[in-house]
Amino acid sequence: MENTYDFKKVMSKxxxxxxxxxxxxxxxxxxxxxTVLRALEEDDRAVIGNATGCLEVSSFMYPYTAYExxxxxxxxxxxxxxxxxxxxxxxxLKKKGKLTEDFKxxxxxxxxxxxxxxxxxxxxxxxxxxxxxxxxxxNGAYMNTGTxxxxxxxxxxxxxTTPVGRVSNGKVQVRKDLAAIIAEHYVPYVGxxxxxxxxxxLYTKARKAIYTPGAxxxxxxxxxxxxxxxxxxEMMDICKMAVETCYWPLFEVIDGKWILSYAPRHKLPxxxxxxxxxxxxxxxxxxxxxxxxxxxAEVDKRWDALCSRCE
Amino acid sequence: xxxxxxxxxxxAVAYAIKQINPDVMPAFPITPSTEIPQYVAAYIANGEIxxxxxxxxxxxxxxSATIGASAAGxxxxxxxxxxxxxLMWEELYVAASDRLPIVxxxxxxxxxxxxxxxxxxxxxxGARDSGWIQIYAExxxxxYDNFLQAYPIAEHEKVHLxxxxxxxxxxxxxxxxxxxxxxxxxxxxxxxEYEPQHxxxxxxxRMAVGPYAVSNYYMETKRAQRQAMLEAKQVILDVAxxxxxxxxxRYGFFEAYRMEDAACAxxxxxxxxxxxxxxxxxxxxxxxxxxxxxxxRVFRPFPEEELAQALAGVEAVAVLDRSxxxxxxxxxxxxxxxxxxxxxxxxxxxVNYFYGLGGRDITVSDFEAVYDxxxxxxxxxxxxxxxxYIGLREA
Numbered sequence: 001m002e003n004t005y006d007f008k009k010v011m012s013k014x015x016x017x018x019x020x021x022x023x024x025x026x027x028x029x030x031x032x033x034x035t036v037l038r039a040l041e042e043d044d045r046a047v048i049g050n051a052t053g054c055l056e057v058s059s060f061m062y063p064y065t066a067y068e069x070x071x072x073x074x075x076x077x078x079x080x081x082x083x084x085x086x087x088x089x090x091x092x093l094k095k096k097g098k099l100t101e102d103f104k105x106x107x108x109x110x111x112x113x114x115x116x117x118x119x120x121x122x123x124x125x126x127x128x129x130x131x132x133x134x135x136x137x138x139n140g141a142y143m144n145t146g147t148x149x150x151x152x153x154x155x156x157x158x159x160x161t162t163p164v165g166r167v168s169n170g171k172v173q174v175r176k177d178l179a180a181i182i183a184e185h186y187v188p189y190v191g192x193x194x195x196x197x198x199x200x201x202l203y204t205k206a207r208k209a210i211y212t213p214g215a216x217x218x219x220x221x222x223x224x225x226x227x228x229x230x231x232x233x234e235m236m237d238i239c240k241m242a243v244e245t246c247y248w249p250l251f252e253v254i255d256g257k258w259i260l261s262y263a264p265r266h267k268l269p270x271x272x273x274x275x276x277x278x279x280x281x282x283x284x285x286x287x288x289x290x291x292x293x294x295x296x297a298e299v300d301k302r303w304d305a306l307c308s309r310c311e
Numbered sequence: 312x313x314x315x316x317x318x319x320x321x322x323a324v325a326y327a328i329k330q331i332n333p334d335v336m337p338a339f340p341i342t343p344s345t346e347i348p349q350y351v352a353a354y355i356a357n358g359e360i361x362x363x364x365x366x367x368x369x370x371x372x373x374x375s376a377t378i379g380a381s382a383a384g385x386x387x388x389x390x391x392x393x394x395x396x397x398l399m400w401e402e403l404y405v406a407a408s409d410r411l412p413i414v415x416x417x418x419x420x421x422x423x424x425x426x427x428x429x430x431x432x433x434x435x436x437g438a439r440d441s442g443w444i445q446i447y448a449e450x451x452x453x454x455y456d457n458f459l460q461a462y463p464i465a466e467h468e469k470v471h472l473x474x475x476x477x478x479x480x481x482x483x484x485x486x487x488x489x490x491x492x493x494x495x496x497x498x499x500x501x502x503x504e505y506e507p508q509h510x511x512x513x514x515x516x517r518m519a520v521g522p523y524a525v526s527n528y529y530m531e532t533k534r535a536q537r538q539a540m541l542e543a544k545q546v547i548l549d550v551a552x553x554x555x556x557x558x559x560x561r562y563g564f565f566e567a568y569r570m571e572d573a574a575c576a577x578x579x580x581x582x583x584x585x586x587x588x589x590x591x592x593x594x595x596x597x598x599x600x601x602x603x604x605x606x607x608r609v610f611r612p613f614p615e616e617e618l619a620q621a622l623a624g625v626e627a628v629a630v631l632d633r634s635x636x637x638x639x640x641x642x643x644x645x646x647x648x649x650x651x652x653x654x655x656x657x658x659x660x661x662v663n664y665f666y667g668l669g670g671r672d673i674t675v676s677d678f679e680a681v682y683d684x685x686x687x688x689x690x691x692x693x694x695x696x697x698x699x700y701i702g703l704r705e706a
Binding site: 047049056057060061063064065066067069070073074075077078080081082083084085086087088089090091092093095096098099100101103120121123124127128253258 | 334335361362363365366367368369371372373375376377378379380381382383384385387401402405511512513514515518519520521522523524525528606
């Protein structure tokens with residue numbers, strides 16, 4: 001596998017998610033899909049899976065599909081199990097000599113379909129070790145149904161089921177650390193990424209995930225303009241701030257070994273991530289300084305724990 | 312020459328699976344179907360078949376993975392019972408609308424609650440609207456024979472629908488009976504190789520499965536499923552005819568037992584037919600009364616016209632349901648048989664009984680009492696209850 005990342009060359013590969021789908025402008029989900037699929041070798045064939053969600057209902061509206069590859073959507077909570085079946089069929093058809101072509105298997109789910117309703121199906125698929133990549137495009141809420149909180153939603157986020165009100169500061173609980181949970185399955189590859197540095201981090205991790213034999217998991221912070229409340233042009237800055245504040249650390253777990261992909265030289269205060277998003281607007285009202293301090297303390301605690309795991 | 316054996320219903324299904332050697336079997340254990348995946352796992356462990364087993368973490372994932380495997384181009388199946396099937400519910404509809412020729416070995420068991428592990432038909436009857444073909448068995452021989460016929464029906468180009476092969480929990484699944492098995496080479500020739508036209512792993516084509524279909528398209532997909540179900544009727548008969556050529560055993564939509572001149576008839580599904588036949592023989596031999604039985608084999612597609620025709624000359628009919636649907640009136644079989652007879656202007660009076668829920672026994676004398684009641688009904692034409700119970704302790 002190449003060690004150098006040639007942005008121009010990578011971006012000039014043919015798109016495997018065709019334009020014309022109905023996802024929003026400024027949607028992180030589609031950028032995740034395009035970047036991950038770009039990591040496939042051009043001549044390699046793949047079957048793409050998908051949990052129900054924005055991505056599915058916007059990219060495969062009968063009779064049109066945006067996917068250049070074979071594609072299967074089944075339901076909301078079973079992308080892991082569904083692709084398990086496809087991958088197993090591949091192995092048995094190869095074993096029986098009914099198939100000679102090579103295929104890769106990649107499935108996409110939002111955080112609703114991955115952290116929550118599809119968690120069991122994902123855990124089963126990872127534990128069984130199917131040769132597949134499960135990619136979570138984590139936008140931190142159930143966006144397809146209109147921004148309801150998920151277990152990936154950060155604390156204090158204003159969502160439609162954790163609305164900010166006279167006696168509410170948004171979501172009460174802190175978010176689940178899914179990448180760590182999947183790493184505890186001792187699968188060969190887990191990567192957490194988002195859109196930084198010309199997509200080098202995500203592209204590189206996607207290549208490792210796809211071309212490492214066995215089960216692999218990618219957790220990709222994928223902002224949602226409607227749910228988070230930002231202008232489309234601000235997305236890359238928000239991703240950068242998520243990493244520079246250590247809210248969303250970039251790391252890998254390869255065969256059980258934890259590796260930090262990037263440590264900011266000067267960790268920025270969490271306000272730099274929060275301030276451009278409407279879902280956190282209430283945190284900046286007078287009297288809510290304590291909430292930001294709590295948010296910062298949670299980020300610090302998790303960052304320190306991650307750094308010690310990566311030593 | 313057929314092979315003489317003694318097998319339980321679960322063993323018989325597992326043996327059929329071994330003979331067919333399908334590609335992928337995801338399964339999760341649940342009583343009383345657990346033995347089926349266990350036997351298959353043992354065949355795999357001993358290198359007797361090259362099926363790949365997926366050790367899924369739930370029945371929802373079992374059907375999800377079966378769908379994935381089938382869409383990918385593999386011959387796929389699973390086995391379950393009761394709550395396991397209830398957990399698959401959503402996926403049953405997906406399998407049918409994706410038009411995947413999956414086979415499900417269902418061992419009928421009561422749905423919770425209260426939790427109960429014994430036979431009734433509440434699991435498959437609840438799934439009667441899911442778009443699956445449903446074939447039921449009276450005996451181990453029948454469930455074996457039905458299983459061998461399932462893939463040729465499911466995979467037929469005019470059908471492309473999933474098939475549920477049902478047997479009664481414990482009574483059939485665990486009861487050991489004499490059975491005639493078909494030789495391996497004849498099974499292979501009968502079932503044939505699976506050669507799908509469109510699938511995810513096709514060497515040259517791409518395919519997309521499971522779209523979002525708005526109201527402009529959804530209704531036509533349902534109409535197409537109906538058409539496939541209609542086409543399935545002839546295919547089921549054609550496959551049965553081919554099976555009869557191979558084995559001499561005849562199958563149709565239902566079995567009409569001593570119905571040629573019957574004045575009073577019982578209609579039911581499953582293993583209770585054996586007990587009912589004993590009652591029919593006893594009544595005819597001792598009293599000469601003209602009683603008969605219709606045992607439904609194919610409930611989906613529902614053989615409406617054929618059934619009405621078979622009941623055209625009868626004076627009184629008792630339809631026996633082994634599941635509730637809580638309509639307050641009939642059970643599922645009762646409602647459909649009544650509707651079929653009404654449309655065909657049958658003159659017979661019809662009563663509906665609930666029996667055997669959660670595995671409650673039904674005996675020859677129970678059936679004799681039902682036939683006695685039918686005789687009175689045929690004379691008086693007075694239907695006092697839309698539904699009755701057999702073997703219920705009333706307060």
